[in-house]
Amino acid sequence: MKRIELERITKSFGAGRSAVRAVDDVSLAIEPEEFFFLLGPSGCGKTTLLRVIAGLTAPTAGRVLLGGRDVTGVAIERRNTAMVFQSYALWPHMTVRQNVEFGPRMRGVGRAERRALAAASLGRVRMADFAARKPNELSGGQQQRVALARALAARPDCLLLDEPLSNLDAKLRLQMRTELRQLVKASGTTAVYVTHDQKEALSMADRMAVMDTGRVVQVGRPTEVYDRPATRFVADFLGEANFLSGRVAPGAPGRVETPVGPVHVAPDRCPPAGSAVTCCVRPERIRQVSCAQPAAPGAASLPATVEALTYLGDTRQYLCRLRDGSAWKVLALGAAAGEAAPGSGVVLHFAAADVAVLTE
């Protein structure tokens, strides 16, 4: 239940010229009881950062504070963090109960209380009936729950989860998302969760940090990060995005001139006139209409040609070519009437509020 602060954490591997900065000057503050996500592609440094918090990796520079106390030099076992490993790392020579009792035991909790804690913890993840089993007699989903029970039974100040769902099959993963979030939130523990799966982060996180090549690119609530990506990388990494470069027009607030026509954006988020910007629009925010309909006011209307159509069951995905040659994706609900055939001309409509403005 403690606040986690990272101050200018850097971790380099190797030495001299061949040194690689796995984590590069990262500062973050994670609030008590917050479920915080570190999201990024593989190799972005998110797992290294998690291991720095746990004390499994010593940072090259910077400080880690847990509840205001500097723990940078503190040994792993004295940090009172509990980790759920990607491989679960359930000790194969101990039973499920022994695994779960391990944390309390190391903290000097008496036998009876230890039993009770383990039973309660296993009960919470619905694994009480399996206490006498060995880990290799459990399925992947069961092992995952035991790993979580083991971490929770230690009553940690903060819970660290390293891609805990990545070894499960797709269906189970989906089901575990909700369950895992409920368990973590019910425990009231500050939790840090590492994943490369954007859907996991968007659906489970209170707040998240998107990382790229060792740096934190953007921090925010899921809706903020999805709707207002700070960079092209973030926009691209979280779902699909269409981009259009242009320049802010003088004299007309919120109007961006692009090679394919003007695009209106929310004036309060628009940089000063003359700035070079990139407009970013999510495929599901675009409405595609035939050329005959008149343009709605305040929205952009970009003429395009349908190039390909992919049927996805619940949705249809169109690939459209703008006049300047750039390819845009448009998502329409599967049941929507008026399927545009490839080769036909269309107009792409979207509201000013749905345009994110990138200035990089």
Add this chain to the structure above:
Amino acid sequence: MLAAAREPRRWGAYVLAALIAAALAAFLLTPIGLVVGAGFVHEGRASLYWLRRVAGNEILLAQMLNGLALAACTTAACLLVAVPLAAVRTRCRFAGAGLLGGLLLVPLILPPFVGALSMRRLLVPYGALNLLLAKVGLIDPSAGPPPDWFGTGFAGVVVLQVLHLFPILYLNASAALANVDPAYVQAARNLGASPLRAFVRVTLPLMRPGLFAGATIVFIWALTDIGTPLLLGYEEVVPVTVFKELAQADVSPRTYSLVLVMLSAAVGLYVLSKFVFGRGGAAQASKATVAAETRRLGPLGTLGAWALFGSVIALALLPHVGVVLTAVSGRWVNTVLPSRYTLEHLWFVVTRSDTYHSIRNSLMYAGSSTVVDLLLGGVLAWLLVRGRIRGRTALDGLAMLPLAVPGLILAAGYVAMTARGSPLEAIGPMRNPFVILVIAYAVRRLPFVVRGVSAGLEQVPEALEEAGRAFGASRLGAAVRITLPLVAANVIAGGVLTFAFAMLEVSDSLILAQLQAHYPITKEIYRQAASGNVDAANIASALGVYGMAMLGGTFAVAGALLGRRLGAIFRA
């Protein structure tokens, strides 16, 4: 369709398995059976007569207990030496770690007998060590007899066996450590265990099967060792008694029942301890998910590591140094180091026919048995890992049996097999022992090749071979073009170790080579050492130096090829 496609392969596998099983039955089970059987026959009838005589013989029982105590002490001491070394070597980085780790293996190449000779020379009351201590004034020779550092007897045998055998456990412990997923330890540390507690509660239990395997080899080796007790004059153990009786022309059934008692003790202990310590262990997740965090030691830590490794290596290399010095000493009486050096002895042994022949004989025996082992062991390993045949476990057990059966017992069995009047007399020790010695060496070292090659095969995903087949290679073609190159390191290392151990072999060599023209190098060393000539020790040591050089070379090759996986070969 699939089943039909697999059928012919299965047939071939069964035929191969049957052939190998038959060979092992003939040359492994038969000799054991003969020894066991002979112990139960008295005056032509089945009887417990001899067994009762052995059991009622207090001297023999005392010898048995001596042997067990000896083996237990040696194994425990080896564990105490080997586990900390392995832990430091695998978990820490420090300058010179590779060199020191490699030097730890040198003790394995100590030829038998000469090590004991040289240790005696260095450590007896008027040996080199006391002379050195007197010279620097630490002891006063006039104040009474100087201390006997090593004694002869029990302690001496234990010390020498530990110095020779601890690398086997070191290799095992290193391999076992490398197999423990670091995430297990990290999870324990994360939940509040100190490094030591994490090691004791998590790492050690997970290492148990590997340690058990190594400890078993060491225990049985020590229990049935002839060479060290014989040369140190500690003769109150069963193997020495058996050896002396087997060397006689007519072997009494009493000897066989003695061997039987020893076999039961060895196998019984093996089974018991396997049941207690070795039970399957815990199957671990197949591959480590995080890289092992090795700790870089600071200057103080490095110094400590050097002190730890250095003292063990210095002690373990004492016999080697002694052997080399003895081989090149012209005069070495009452001085710390030889007072005159000469190459005479080294030259002598390669120019005189009996010593030269022993070297040539050994190369031939060891070379031939290595070829046999590679063929047999390679096929067997493939059958065990990929054969998908029924009875795999039984076949595996049969192939591993030589690890649990003392060499002395097999040697006794071969003597019984080729006894006068039997159909195999022509290959017996009294005629030309070439065939029986090659068979004996091959059977004894087969487990090393099987384990080594299996370990390699298990690391080659079957999909690679299947891909080869999919692109048009025949079964044999895929094996030769894909599998063999991928396991080549293991095959070569297995062969090299087989060769090295065959060169060092004692019990078969001493018992099965009875005519001097057919003596292998180990028996010739023993003959020279026991000859009582003035230069006996020098000549024996000179032979030992050649043995060490050959073995050192082979181990260097094996180590370079296999690295840490070397330990997998010593797994029972």
